[in-house]
Amino acid sequence: MDDGEIKQVEEIRNRxxxxxxxxxxxxxxxxxxxxxxxxxxxxxxxxxxSAEAGEKDVVEACCNSLERYGFAVVDNVxxxxxxxxxxxxxELAGPLIEGNLKAIRDYIGTNGGEEEKRSxxxxxQKDQKEKLELRAVRRRHYxxxxxxxxxxxxxxxxxxxxxxLLQITQRMLDEHLKIAQLHLRPIAANSSDGTPGGFGRAAxxxxxxTREWHTDWPHDLSAYGAGNAQTNAGCIRQPFPDxxxxxxxxxxxxxxxxxxxxxxxxxxxxxxxRNPRGPxxxxxxxxxITGDMQISAKAGSVFIQDSRTWHASAMHNTSGKTRIAxxxxxxxxxxxxxxxxxxxTLNTVCRPLSQEEYSTLPKPLQPLMRxxxxxxxxxxxxxxxxxxxxxxxxxxxxxxxxxxxxxxxxHANAHVRVxxx
Numbered sequence: 001m002d003d004g005e006i007k008q009v010e011e012i013r014n015r016x017x018x019x020x021x022x023x024x025x026x027x028x029x030x031x032x033x034x035x036x037x038x039x040x041x042x043x044x045x046x047x048x049x050s051a052e053a054g055e056k057d058v059v060e061a062c063c064n065s066l067e068r069y070g071f072a073v074v075d076n077v078x079x080x081x082x083x084x085x086x087x088x089x090x091e092l093a094g095p096l097i098e099g100n101l102k103a104i105r106d107y108i109g110t111n112g113g114e115e116e117k118r119s120x121x122x123x124x125q126k127d128q129k130e131k132l133e134l135r136a137v138r139r140r141h142y143x144x145x146x147x148x149x150x151x152x153x154x155x156x157x158x159x160x161x162x163x164x165l166l167q168i169t170q171r172m173l174d175e176h177l178k179i180a181q182l183h184l185r186p187i188a189a190n191s192s193d194g195t196p197g198g199f200g201r202a203a204x205x206x207x208x209x210t211r212e213w214h215t216d217w218p219h220d221l222s223a224y225g226a227g228n229a230q231t232n233a234g235c236i237r238q239p240f241p242d243x244x245x246x247x248x249x250x251x252x253x254x255x256x257x258x259x260x261x262x263x264x265x266x267x268x269x270x271x272x273x274r275n276p277r278g279p280x281x282x283x284x285x286x287x288x289i290t291g292d293m294q295i296s297a298k299a300g301s302v303f304i305q306d307s308r309t310w311h312a313s314a315m316h317n318t319s320g321k322t323r324i325a326x327x328x329x330x331x332x333x334x335x336x337x338x339x340x341x342x343x344x345t346l347n348t349v350c351r352p353l354s355q356e357e358y359s360t361l362p363k364p365l366q367p368l369m370r371x372x373x374x375x376x377x378x379x380x381x382x383x384x385x386x387x388x389x390x391x392x393x394x395x396x397x398x399x400x401x402x403x404x405x406x407x408x409x410x411h412a413n414a415h416v417r418v419x420x421x
Contacts, residue, residue, distance in 0.1 A: 016421065034291030038267055041069070042293040048073040048301075051164055059167045062304065066172060066244070070270030070309035071295070074168075078159050078251075078300035086155050087253040087299070087324050093152035094184055100133045100146055101346060107132060108345070135352040138374045142342055148351040148372055149182050149326075150361070156251070156326060161364035165249070165302065172244050172306075174332035175383030179368045181217075183348040185250065187261040187314060187323035197317030199261075210315045211264060211292070213276035213285045216248050216307040216329065217349075221277040230343030234336070239273040246307035246331050252297050253324040261314045261323030262294035263303055269310035276310050330368075333384065337371070 001009070041047055049061040051074050058074060065072035078086055134144040150157050160179075169177055188205075189197040196206030204210065214220060218236050225231030236245070256262040266289050274281040283289070294314065295303055305311060307329070317323060331337055338350035350372055358366065358373040371378045380388075401409060 013421070034267070038291040038293040041267060042296070045073070045296065047071060047295075048075055048297065050074075051076045051162075055164065055167070058164050059171065062168050063171055066168075066247075066304065066306055069265075069267040071265050071267075071303065071305040071311075072168075073295060073297050073301055073303050074164060075298060075301045077162055077165070077302045078253075080300065082155075082159075083253065083300045086153075086159070089153050089155045090184060090253055090324055090326060093149065094186065096152055097146075097149055097184065103132050104134070104146060104346065135354055135357075136374050137338075137350070137352050138371065138378075139338065143345060145345055145351050147357065148353050148369070149184060149348075150369070151353065151357050153326070154360070157365060158362055159251075160328070161362060161368060162302075163364075165304075166364075168304065169247050169330050170383075172247055173330065174334070176333035176381040177368055178331050178333060178335070178337060178371050179328050180246075180331045180335070180337040180350055181327070181329040181348045182351070183327055185313070185325045185327045187317050187325075189317050189320055189322050197319075197322075198315040199313035199317075200315055205315050208258070208316045209288055211286055211288060211312045212315060213264075213266075213283070213289065213310050213312050215275060215277075215310060216246060216305075218245055218331075218335065219275075219308045221275055224344065224347055224349070225341060228343070231341050231347070233341040233344065233347075233349060234339075238275060238278060240275075240308055242271060244306050244308075245335060246329055248305050248307055249328050249330065250303040251326045251328075252299055252301050252303065253326070254299050254321060255297070256294075256323060256325075257296040258294045259317070260319035260321065261317050261325075262296050263305075264292055264294055264312040264314060265305065266292050266310040270306040270308040272310075333380065 047065045047069055049058050049065075049072070051058060053061070062072040062074055133147050135147045136144050150160070166177075187197070187199045188195075191197070195202050198205030200212060214222075217223065217233060219240055221235055221238075223232045223235040225233065250263060254260070268291075274283060276283045276285045289310070297303060314323075341347065341349065353361075353369060353373045355373060355375040358369065358376060361369060367381060370376045401412065
């Protein structure tokens with residue numbers, strides 16, 4: 001480079017720096033309107049679209065909302081005439097799931113380390129079969145886990161791989177997907193003994209100005225286990241890359257609003273470099289944040305959020321009814337979903353399925369849960385293979401040019417320029 005080119009490059013870099021600085025200032029100005037924007041969002045539900053609006057419109061609107069706000073709602077995913085059936089099934093499943101978890105905890109007891117606990121659980125598969133529901137996991141040398149909650153909810157399973165949700169998730173993440181977690185998430189109503197309704201410990205419930213801000217795996221900074229290697233599933237480090245890596249869905253089976261368990265969110269937080277649990281980010285996880293808002297939706301709707309979005313379950317529920325909901329987390333195939341946390345026997349990560357349970361799943365759902373069944377051979381799905389085949393064909397074409405006209409290759413990539421910032 002001569003002196004003139006060096007000067008021109010520096011001028012361009014300075015200009016880029018100036019533009020980036022100006023962009024930051026404009027974002028800070030925009031942040032001053034966070035409360036007004038959130039109020040408008042909440043009042044007009046600009047984040048929501050009906051499943052009946054048409055395939056193209058639903059996918060486009062939902063993905064746009066996810067990209068801008070970090071969340072969206074698809075209304076009417078479960079038809080009105082089916083909601084009560086699914087809700088009753090989920091309500092019945094709750095005590096069965098919790099009863100099984102309690103029996104496992106009682107069997108493990110408080111003695112011994114994680115290795116001993118896993119050994120005990122392996123024994124429990126044999127001699128406590130009539131008392132405990134446990135399933136083998138895919139990973140070698142790891143103890144079994146409780147079965148996936150889906151086994152208790154066949155009616156709900158028939159909706160889980162809804163075509164619209166598949167299209168939205170594939171567009172945001174990848175064509176080859178995995179459902180990494182699935183569990184119930186009820187929020188208690190006020191009880192007759194005076195215990196306030198809401199999520200979390202009873203002592204913390206009841207105040208509408210209380211939060212429990214967090215992000216979800218793989219962007220959950222505590223990673224389920226904090227400093228415990230046996231239960232820590234790992235987390236992306238800050239600052240998070242601007243790439244969606246997980247979509248969390250909450251299937252509302254009761255109506256939700258500001259008084260009945262609507263999820264708290266901070267619009268736009270999925271692209272903020274800070275985190276509510278960030279050790280150096282000066283955020284109080286239990287306090288309101290300017291611009292936060294609660295989702296409102298009718299039963300049968302599905303709330304979808306980027307796992308980076310700051311959110312919280314409502315710690316108050318004055319509606320007189322328990323909020324009934326099912327949560328699942330969708331990841332692209334390349335996420336290391338269940339490689340860590342060997343001591344996380346009772347967590348909700350990748351709870352397994354037997355071969356028989358897997359085979360009874362609806363056909364569209366099976367590819368999303370194949371990784372949960374040790375007897376199933378999990379392989380790269382066809383859309384990813386199609387991309388790989390297209391890349392192979394392009395590579396072959398390039399070498400064909402080398403064989404046919406090597407003298408023309410000198411300028412073949414003259415149009416390709418990469419800026420060095």
